[in-house]
Amino acid sequence: MATGAWAGSEKAIWNFGGFTGDGTKPSFNDLSTDGAGNFYGATNEGGTYGFGVVFKLSPNGQGGYNETILHDFGGSGNGR
Numbered sequence: 001m002a003t004g005a006w007a008g009s010e011k012a013i014w015n016f017g018g019f020t021g022d023g024t025k026p027s028f029n030d031l032s033t034d035g036a037g038n039f040y041g042a043t044n045e046g047g048t049y050g051f052g053v054v055f056k057l058s059p060n061g062q063g064g065y066n067e068t069i070l071h072d073f074g075g076s077g078n079g080r
Contacts, residue, residue, distance in 0.1 A: 013039075013065045014057050021069060022046055023053035039065075049074020 017024040023043025032040045039057040047053040051074035057065040 014067060016043060017046060021048050021053075021072065022067070023055060023069070025052075026055075040070075047072040047074065
């Protein structure tokens with residue numbers, strides 16, 4: 001069976017780790033989306049306590065995205 005080249009492109013929509021409290025090392029194979037164009041996922045590290053975050057990336061209407069931290073893992077009784 002012959003395989004053809006797939007013409008496509010990728011574009012980074014967010015760079016993790018550059019902001020206070022931001023997560024690092026995201027698990028991109030676990031992203032979810034909703035009907036509004038938001039992406040939801042988690043990171044393995046980073047955040048306030050260093051144990052990762054749950055995040056939401058929302059279109060900002062200018063071709064980019066804004067990040068919202070929905071949960072910060074770590075601390076007392078905080079899922080980690």
